[in-house]
Amino acid sequence: MYLNIMVKLYEFKLYLLELRDDQRGVTAVEYAIIAVAMSAIILAVFKNGALKGALEDAVNAVQANMGTANE
Template sequence: MLTKLFVKSQLALQSFKNDERGVTAIEYAIIGVCMSVVVLAVFKGSLADALSTAMKNISTNITSANTPIPPTK
């Protein structure tokens, strides 16, 4: 009984060690972070300003959309 448990645990550990399904996702995440760093380094000022302006415009539009229109008589 103990031998069967040992063999099953060894087989489970072996299959876990050989499983490479998540490796590609991790590689793509690392590549994405590196590309983001390069883009931010190249477009440091203009990109940050453009994103800041865009977020302010979106915030203003959302605020104005939530403001109720007074009823007309």
């Protein structure tokens, strides 16, 4: 029985060593971090309507310039 426990502990140790050296999930974690950062940036831009206001100001400026150019 003691030998079985020792074998199981040794197998568990080998499993932990393999798990530590496994690099398969690293890219997925990096993409998840990038996705969170991008969504935070997008939320910050669209939350208070700053982008909408800037676009409306730009369109109004173009319309005003076109109106004065036609005169």
